[in-house]
Amino acid sequence: MFRGRACYELRHRGAPAGYTNFLDKTLRAPTRGTRRASRPAFCAPAPLLYTHTHMASEHRASYLALYESGELSRRVRALERLLVKCSVCPLDCGNDRTRGELARCYSGALPIVSSYTAHFGEEPALTGTRGAGNIFFGNCNLRCVYCQNYQISQTHKEQIKNEVTHERLASMMLELQARGCHNINFVSPTHFAPQVARAILIAAERGLRLPVVYNTNAYDSVEVLKLLDRVVDIYLPDLKYADSGEGYAYSKVPNYTEHARAALKEMFRQTGDELVFDGQGLLRRGLVVRLLVLPNDVAGVRESLEWIRDELSPRVAVSLMAQYYATNKAATDDRYVLLSRRISETEWLRAVSLLEEMGIEEGWMQEYDTASHYYRPDFRDRETPFKDVRDFQVTSEQ
Numbered sequence: 001m002f003r004g005r006a007c008y009e010l011r012h013r014g015a016p017a018g019y020t021n022f023l024d025k026t027l028r029a030p031t032r033g034t035r036r037a038s039r040p041a042f043c044a045p046a047p048l049l050y051t052h053t054h055m056a057s058e059h060r061a062s063y064l065a066l067y068e069s070g071e072l073s074r075r076v077r078a079l080e081r082l083l084v085k086c087s088v089c090p091l092d093c094g095n096d097r098t099r100g101e102l103a104r105c106y107s108g109a110l111p112i113v114s115s116y117t118a119h120f121g122e123e124p125a126l127t128g129t130r131g132a133g134n135i136f137f138g139n140c141n142l143r144c145v146y147c148q149n150y151q152i153s154q155t156h157k158e159q160i161k162n163e164v165t166h167e168r169l170a171s172m173m174l175e176l177q178a179r180g181c182h183n184i185n186f187v188s189p190t191h192f193a194p195q196v197a198r199a200i201l202i203a204a205e206r207g208l209r210l211p212v213v214y215n216t217n218a219y220d221s222v223e224v225l226k227l228l229d230r231v232v233d234i235y236l237p238d239l240k241y242a243d244s245g246e247g248y249a250y251s252k253v254p255n256y257t258e259h260a261r262a263a264l265k266e267m268f269r270q271t272g273d274e275l276v277f278d279g280q281g282l283l284r285r286g287l288v289v290r291l292l293v294l295p296n297d298v299a300g301v302r303e304s305l306e307w308i309r310d311e312l313s314p315r316v317a318v319s320l321m322a323q324y325y326a327t328n329k330a331a332t333d334d335r336y337v338l339l340s341r342r343i344s345e346t347e348w349l350r351a352v353s354l355l356e357e358m359g360i361e362e363g364w365m366q367e368y369d370t371a372s373h374y375y376r377p378d379f380r381d382r383e384t385p386f387k388d389v390r391d392f393q394v395t396s397e398q
Contacts, residue, residue: 063230063232072231075231079193079228097109112192114159118134132185137186138155138159173208177207214237215236218260219260220237220259239289241299242301243300250339270287273287273312273317301351309359320364343372345368
């Protein structure tokens with residue numbers, strides 16, 4: 001049985017679009033063809049009710065202790081050595097990125113930042129009242145045919161102009177902190193993990209104190225993740241597929257499921273199933289696994305939930321996502337017809353019902369009727385690639 005939570009309504013500008021804590025709900029079918037005119041209601045975590053959550057009035061970002069001991073510098077050097085014969089991700093391309101040799105991710109020695117901004121579309125415990133401090137990296141080690149960020153993930157010839165120094169990346173982090181963002185949320189950081197660590201070191205020297213979120217496609221190297229232990233505060237991985245055949249067909253990488261599950265096991269080893277919140281209900285440390293529901297059950301949600309429950313813990317937080325819409329090649333290429341439409345209400349409700357069936361105890365889910373409309377970025381606008389929630393709601397009522 002799901003346990004109850006105390007709900008509150010976020011009425012400030014920038015409330016996260018359509019996320020609900022799934023422990024406090026009566027399942028209701030979405031209303032076809034409607035949009036909510038008022039702010040969506042979210043449920044506040046009640047950590048004291050559960051042994052696997054923790055309320056911390058003050059929780060220092062974990063990388064600060066590593067910085068003070070000198071361990072962070074050692075970790076950075078170890079990560080940077082992986083660039084010489086690149087083994088930063090499971091593709092193990094072997095190119096020398098320190099000399100500008102490019103391979104699958106088309107990325108060299110310096111990070112590529114396509115956008116950085118306060119973002120209000122993440123889970124409520126990350127966005128809070130002032131937004132997550134998102135840093136969107138260009139390029140990617142995957143080639144998802146339905147990537148919603150394809151404008152920056154699959155346009156390497158254009159993205160090279162967005163290459164920045166480590167010092168500039170550190171300055172972006174400090175700027176987001178100065179704006180009042182609640183965390184630094186690295187989006188698609190896998191292929192730039194060494195550069196991210198170097199920038200965190202520089203930013204810590206200059207006063208960075210926010211928790212770090214590693215928002216990843218989960219096609220990560222376990223060796224790299226071990227070096228990121230306590231450098232990262234919050235892991236936010238996708239678990240895209242339960243079958244590596246789908247990973248090869250739709251994300252163009254071999255053995256996706258095996259590598260992603262190994263990565264999640266390492267993340268879980270570091271964080272366990274405890275979520276640490278501060279006094280404002282903001283997440284400060286933990287693991288949240290995202291499951292994007294795809295049409296025709298391409299993602300294999302049941303199998304992924306079973307694996308999370310049995311191999312990690314039923315108390316690992318899951319974020320169930322309804323935002324899929326056909327874009328990129330999935331919208332135009334007949335080879336990907338299974339992904340050529342939005343998910344149906346029936347598909348969504350079936351996925352939601354699995355949360356209780358599998359005994360998943362913690363997490364969030366998006367609201368079906370708004371998610372796929374809000375999460376449509378346009379990175380031609382680098383300052384605000386995502387619509388503000390209020391802007392979307394006004395537009396939908398016109």
